[in-house]
Amino acid sequence: MMLKYQLPRIYESILPREILQFEPQEKKATCDACAMSRPQNKAKIHYRADLKCCTFHPFLPNYLVGALLKEETSTEAHRLLRGKIERREYALPIGMVAPVKYQVEFNHRDEGDFGQREDWLCPYYNKQTQNCNVWRNRGVVCTTFFCKSSYGKTGLSFWEKLGSYLWYVELALLEEALAMLDFSPRQVMTLLDYHNRHEGTSAELKSNVIPEKTSRELWNGYYDDQEGFYKKAYEVVANLDKKSFHELIGEQGQSLEEDLFAILPRLKLS
Known part of the structure; x- marks a missing residue:
C-alpha cells in the first residue's frame, strides 16, 4: 500500500510525490499478528x-x-475526542495531548514496560477489534513506528527519518493554524510546553485534567467552542497548496525531505 493511503488524507495535496507514492513492503512488523x-x-x-x-x-x-x-463516519473517534474536551483532559489548541502525569511516567519508564502496561493503553485503541479508532488520522509516532523492517537497518533508518520529517511537518502546520487563528508566538510556546514533558508540578502529577481557569486562559477565547476551533484548524491546513507548504517548512523541512529522497533508492528487501 502506498504511503499516500497510510498517511492522513490532508497530506495528499502537499507532501512530495516521491514520498506519497512510495509503497513499502513491510512484512515483518504487522499489526494483526x-x-x-x-x-x-x-x-x-x-x-x-x-x-x-x-x-x-x-x-x-x-x-x-x-x-x-469533520469525518461523518468516525463516530467512535467523535465520542472519544468529545469526551476529552468535556473532561478538560488536555484538549489544547495545539491538539490532543497526553496528560502530564502520563507523559512523565512514560518518559521515565523501565525496560520492559512498553508493550506490557495495560494502564498505558492508547485511549484511541479499540480493545474489541484490537485496532485503531483514529488510524487514518493518527499522529506521526504511530505512523512511523516499526519494531522490525523488511528492509533491515536501512528500513529502520527510513522510518526514523520519515518520523523526523513528519514531526517537523506536524509542528509547522499546527503552528500555522494557531497563527491564523490569532494565537501569539508566546501563546504557542506556552502550549508546546505541554508536550513531551519529563517533569510536572505536584498538581499536574495528581490529575489527568486541566483546571477550568487554566484551560480558559490557554484557549484564548475559544474555550466554549473547542470543536469548532479544531475544525477551523483543519480548514487552515486543508487550504494550503504545495508552494505555501514548502515556504512554511523552510530550509530545514526541505533538508529533511532531501534525506528521505536520498534513502529511498537504498531500500532493498532483506
Missing part, C-alpha cells in the same frame, strides 16, 4: 499480544483532530 509478542518473539523484551505497541498515548495535532471531527 504482533511480531513482538509470544510465541513469535522469544526475546526478553516482548509485547502482550492484546496490547501490541499501543501502550502509548499519542499526540494528535489540532488539524488532525479537526479532520476526525
